[in-house]
Amino acid sequence: MAIYLKGVMVALKGLPRTLQVSAFALVVGIVLGLFLALAKMSGSKVLKVLASVYIEVIRSTPMIAQALIMAYGVPMILQSKGINFKWGNLLIPALIVCGLNSAAYMAEVIRSGIQAIDKGQIEAAHSLGMSKRQVNMLIVLPQAFKIVIPALVNELVTLIKETSILAYVGVVEVIRSAQLWNATTFETFPAYVGAAVVYFIVCFPMSKGVQYLEKRLSADKPVKKSETEKSEGKGGIR
């Protein structure tokens, strides 16, 4: 039993890094995702196409490929062009990839939230002389964010689990901690069970929290129930 506890403790040492990367990716994802969502819904064809291409490329390729390209591929191609480039710290490409990756998923979540807002309220806001920007900031986005909070938390859960692939690009997070311990002790089973336990301890309460939030939101607004259900499904498809 002690060896399993040890496995959990080892994996726990990688947890701060996992959470750090996930939190960073969440924030970048929301901000960049908001811009992508607005671009996709804008009147400009160029912006629409650019945002769509970005979103589809990210969503249709695995994050491990994106991470390998960013961490190892990019320095290599630059060096072959005679530019002396090297990542000072492999955490940097990891952060960039996770942020860019989550933005593509957040964009779709946020867009569905914005589109769920009652068009009548938008018209009312315009009829009072508000600018497009004011309508967005004062009426649309506050409501859209409330609708998408459960989906955003789902995204965070997915992100936390997804960052495990960073073990392959030199980031010592939960999985990499377990791998390193396994390499010296050969306690393979306790090492990886320990890692799994750590993910579960973090992710399970968050998933439960989402269910609670969804119940509360749909109790607030019985009419909009189908829309929260819609956004719910979008979280985990990777």
Add this chain to the structure above:
Amino acid sequence: MIEAKNIHKHFTDLHAVKGVSITVKDGDVLSIIGPSGSGKSTFLRCLNHLETPDGGEVYVDGELVTEDNLQNVRAKMAMVFQNFNLFDNLTVLGNITVAPIHVRKQSKEEAEKRAMELLKLVGLEEKAHVYPRNLSGGQKQRVAIARALAMDPEVILFDEPTSALDPEMVGEVLEVMKKLAASGMTMLVVTHEMGFAREVSDEVIFMDAGEIVESGDSEEIFGNPKTERLKAFLNKVLK
């Protein structure tokens, strides 16, 4: 004064509004009646460009409405909608003050003081801090009227303000509208409430199939209709 000249609006192959012109003098109440689908809402929404007209001009106090002055003009032409369209994320007070604060640049105190006066006018002072989801339909519409009034508009456009209400709540909203009419507010009202239209209108317009078929003061329209189409319509709705 509001003037619309020869307004046209198409939806793909449907010609919904076919050259409608009106003039509303300050302090007048103009009612628009007609069967559903006749283009009344579309015409009203062309006035503040919620629908961009394909042809014709709108003047507010002699100023031509264009894409450039649209925000200014809209602030002078408040609108009350059939489905209330209150902002779900704001309290009653927030609904009434948001545009005065952000569009009219009033201070929060000033806007809230005025909002409380308006809530008193519509009989809902005690609901200031409540969210729209906790109001009845009639209460929502009275808040929407207060929200419109908070902009100190030159005119208020009403699009069937009582059509989404349970019958027992129609009266409370019409009461408020009558009070406004009596106070000299300029109003354009699309309505199915013939009693109300007859009582408060200075002018009534009957629209059918995207056109004005007949217009006149309320006695002419309701007491002495001339066209067959208006007679048939009144027969149907007054039964």
